[in-house]
Amino acid sequence: MILLFSIILSTLLLLLYFLRQKYAYWKNQEVPFPKTTLLFGNIGEVLFLRTTLSEFFDRLYRTYEDYSYVGFYNFLTPAVVIRDPQIISEVLIQNFESFHDVFIRTPDDIAKINPFFVEGDRWKEMRKEIAPHLSSLKIREMRPHIETGCRLMIKYIENLNGDNVDAEDITCRFTGNNVMACAYGLEGRCFEEEYPLILKIRDDMTIHNPTIAAINSTIGILLPNIANLLNMSYLGKHFSQQFRDMISEAIKTRENVYNSDYLNFLKEAKEKYQDLTHFGYAAMFYLDAFATSALAFAYALLELSLNPEVQLKAQKQIDHVSEKYKTIYSEEAQKEVDYIDNIILETIRMHTITKFLNRQCTKDIHLSPPKHPGARVLIKKGTQVFIPSYAIHHDSMYYEHPSRFNPDRFSLEQLNSRPKACYLGFGDGPRVCIGRKFGVTQIKMGLTAILSKFELHLDEKTILPVGEGTDHLSKTPKEKIWIKFCPRK
Ligand code: HEM
Secondary structure, three states, X not given: OHHHHHHHHHHHHHHHHHHHHHOOHHHXXXXXXXXXXXXXXXXXXXXXXXXXXXXXXXXXXXXXXXXXXXXXXXXXXXXXXXXXHHHHHHHHHHOHHHOOEOXXXXXXXXXXXXXXXXXXXXXXXXXXXXXXXXXXXXXXXXXXXXXXXXHHHHHHHHOOOOOEEEHHHHHHHHHHHHHHHHHHOOOOOOOOOOOOHHHHHHHHHOOOOHHHHHHHHHHHHHOHHHHHHOOOOOOOOOOOHHHHHHHHHHHHOOOOOXXXXXXXXXXXXXXXXXXXXXHHHHHHHHHHHHHHHHHHHHHHHHHHHHOHHHHHHHHHHHHHHHHHHOOOOOHHHHHHOHHHHHHHHHHHHHOOOEOOEEEEOOOOEEEOOOOOOOOOEEEOOOOEEXXXXXXXXXXXXXOOOOOOOOHHHHOHHHHOOOOHHHOOOOOOHHHOXXXXXXXXXXXXXXXXXXXXXXXXXXXXXXXOOOOEOOOOOEOOEOOOOEEEEEEOO
């Protein structure tokens, strides 16, 4: 009996010693961290869906405002949130060789063929292969398709005859139409059909039960290896056969035909790899270009409706440019409506679509001290590094009255008064968003088209403030944003 008791006691003491050692990692380096609970470390409340990851980071960010880092424990493993823009640049840019990987994963056989989920040399090769197809030159070739989309959208809105409409429905139709045309050489028919194919594909993939969606994304982000093991897709169901058939059919139309567009690139990838790569590259355009841009576009419509003075200022510039060039769609005309660029940047600051960035430490490295003066901090290989873009975008130290919508923050003078890493709407460094140009081009053309024709008003059905969905990574509106488009006088 005594022997058994001693064995249990020593096992418990050993376990306690082991946990203390594990949980001493940040303390030993004078990096602050919240109180841990046994085994779960600090992530219990996220794991049990009592808060979202970005709310958790927000809280850490605000609680430890004097520090450059906040440590936390993902179960027993040290992870870190970086608060200081200078150290963020060290991670994203200067010391990229120690942070070249991300850790969020999806087991989906097609979706995972995407730079967003890939690591090491594979990421490097993939990025090198895809980037030229999203260059300024390629975007120039895509502009006529986007212009067609703009004209269809305007006609669609005119036919609403002043009825209110869900902003995201319009913007998803618009970006969906653009993706179909620019990436797959297809007619999206997004403004002609009530339920176009690209929206069906979206709805097929989506996890409709919010609790399951939240569980999957929690595991996918915090415990990527377990998500892989259990085949839990962060995105929802796997890409449907319908998507594969659509891409295969589109590629068939290019047999013996050369074109320099993205579909031609998909055809070449099919011939080169003879596996699922071409579907992955097609899905990348769908996953990363469609919903992100549609969300940013919808939030811009919301902010413009709430801020008539911003709307008016934009319309004055658009009218002037339209008079000068007799069109608003040409590249020269678009260059001159630069206030719209500021509106897009400010929208993505306030409504940070990707709420945080993730990096995995790939080689032990010492970074700047947690508080000056102090010793440098050792970040060990395998540590998950989180960069809380949303919290930084709402810090009054960098953005005065952060909850005010003010596109002038992005005028050249104001832009240069802030550290560069204070704006992370598209990330930064070698892993910066590869599709930023395409995303901004389509939102800008869409906004210009709408503002040239309509005054935007928020319908009284919209519940303010617009709440936030429970997705950990993407900012989504909880309720619909109802907009009234009134023809300009
Ligand atoms: C408004 C629209 C968009 C927003 C706000 C956005 C935002 C972001 C952000 C924050 C990242 C992470 C960057 C980092 O970790 O440093 C990212 C990565 C990425 N984005 Fe976008 N994005 C947008 C549109 C697009 C479009 C249109 C495409 C493709 C056509 C695209 C493709 C990608 C890819 C492939 C990555 C992963 C890059 C890598 O890890 O190498 N995005 N995006």
